[in-house]
Amino acid sequence: MYRFLLTPRWWGINLFVLLTIPFCLFMGSWQLSRFESRVDGHREAKAQAASARTEAARPLAELLPVDQETSGRQVTARGRYGDQLLVPGRELDGRDGFYVLTLLRTDAGKALPVVRGWLPGAADAAKAPAAPSGEVTVTGALQASEQPGDNGVSARGGLPAGQTAAISAASLVNLVPYDLYDAWITLDRADAPMTTVPVGAAPNSGLDLKAFQNLGYTGEWFVFAGFVVFMWFRLLRREVEFARDAALGIVAEGVAAPAVQDEASTPVR
Numbered sequence: 001m002y003r004f005l006l007t008p009r010w011w012g013i014n015l016f017v018l019l020t021i022p023f024c025l026f027m028g029s030w031q032l033s034r035f036e037s038r039v040d041g042h043r044e045a046k047a048q049a050a051s052a053r054t055e056a057a058r059p060l061a062e063l064l065p066v067d068q069e070t071s072g073r074q075v076t077a078r079g080r081y082g083d084q085l086l087v088p089g090r091e092l093d094g095r096d097g098f099y100v101l102t103l104l105r106t107d108a109g110k111a112l113p114v115v116r117g118w119l120p121g122a123a124d125a126a127k128a129p130a131a132p133s134g135e136v137t138v139t140g141a142l143q144a145s146e147q148p149g150d151n152g153v154s155a156r157g158g159l160p161a162g163q164t165a166a167i168s169a170a171s172l173v174n175l176v177p178y179d180l181y182d183a184w185i186t187l188d189r190a191d192a193p194m195t196t197v198p199v200g201a202a203p204n205s206g207l208d209l210k211a212f213q214n215l216g217y218t219g220e221w222f223v224f225a226g227f228v229v230f231m232w233f234r235l236l237r238r239e240v241e242f243a244r245d246a247a248l249g250i251v252a253e254g255v256a257a258p259a260v261q262d263e264a265s266t267p268v269r
Contacts (some may be wrong), residue, residue, distance in 0.1 A: 004239055014157045023223050028221030033213045038211040041068070057139045060112065066144040066183045072199050075076035075142045075185060079106035081131035083176050086163045087115075088123035092195060098123040100194060101167060101184075102131045103176055104138060111176060113167055114138055117194025129191055129254055140185035141199040145169055 004010055057074040087099035097120040103111040119127050145168035164171050170181040190196040
């Protein structure tokens with residue numbers, strides 16, 4: 001009754017199943033490892049951010065470029081405040097508000113974006129306190145340039161003059177007349193009435209959309225592996241039933257087996 005398993009058709013089916021299932025399991029395991037890696041990276045980033053608060057601040061140049069290792073570290077920079085911009089649409093403690101972003105022109109000739117604090121409500125330049133005059137030394141947490149979609153960063157354009165949606169050199173280059181560092185800092189202490197902006201997660205270390213996509217792909221690959229096994233047993237059962245019917249003389253001789261028929265059971269000529 002099971003001699004049909006030795007036919008070329010079933011050799012092909014069995015070979016396909018034997019190759020597909022391990023491949024699906026491998027891809028599902030790989031996607032799961034990617035998700036677990038992001039979870040571990042998220043934990044490490046939180047631990048790093050906590051330890052960075054107690055570390056001594058280092059000069060900005062020593063921690064550039066920003067990566068997962070240097071993001072959140074305490075840095076210090078010296079210069080004079082220049083242009084001031086607002087970053088609307090930023091939420092803090094469940095309230096809508098905006099960042100006050102001031103460019104610090106350093107002795108190196110570049111400007112460092114400095115988030116001096118957060119204010120509630122709609123972005124209004126009249127609400128933002130003026131930056132200190134003269135030469136100042138600032139200390140804060142180093143952050144990587146933002147990308148649309150990160151931590152609520154908007155990709156919308158057409159903002160009023162003096163506002164920017166993202167804090168990045170690419171977004172600010174057309175708004176200020178000087179070179180910029182590809183990084184920014186959030187001050188440890190904000191001047192009243194502003195609120196200090198908390199440190200964000202390092203790039204590619206948070207439980208973001210990509211992390212949960214990896215988890216979703218894991219489920220898809222495992223489900224597909226199960227579907228292949230289900231279809232193999234379904235075809236096997238139909239073939240066995242066909243062989244039994246043929247042995248009992250129920251099926252006319254020469255009628256094709258179900259494994260090669262479509263759902264309408266169209267005979268193969």
